Amino acid sequence: MGTIRRLFQVERLEINYLRVTIESYDGMAVVRTIDPHTALIELGISPGCEDVILELLESLRETEGIRIKEVSNRASKTLRN
Template sequence: METDKILIRVDVRDVDYINKIIEAYDGLGIVHTVNSREGIVAVHVTPDTAPDVLAILKHLRVNIEFL
């Protein structure tokens, strides 16, 4: 299975929130904390789920920097 990675930076207090949101959409993506001190998170997605995950992330009321 081909996978892609969406790399983002969020406030460290929001890492768990991002994880729970993506987990709530069962099977849409897998969240991996790359650097907990800097709030860098990778969301592993498939080419089919990437557009949905991007849309979800863009609509959250959290400051997200796409890396």
């Protein structure tokens, strides 16, 4: 099973905060900026970690007020490592 890819639209000023926060969950996910101008990011989520990462995103929405909107659900597409 490969890495799960999910696309999200966020606020430009939040990209680094999200990257540091998400990647602090060692080995669970990485954040890649697809388009810095439109603040489109891709999460590469390790197999078996999707629920934890999605719960983290929901918590950031609720507690931090960060706007995170999934743009495209590409969860069925995976990258081979």
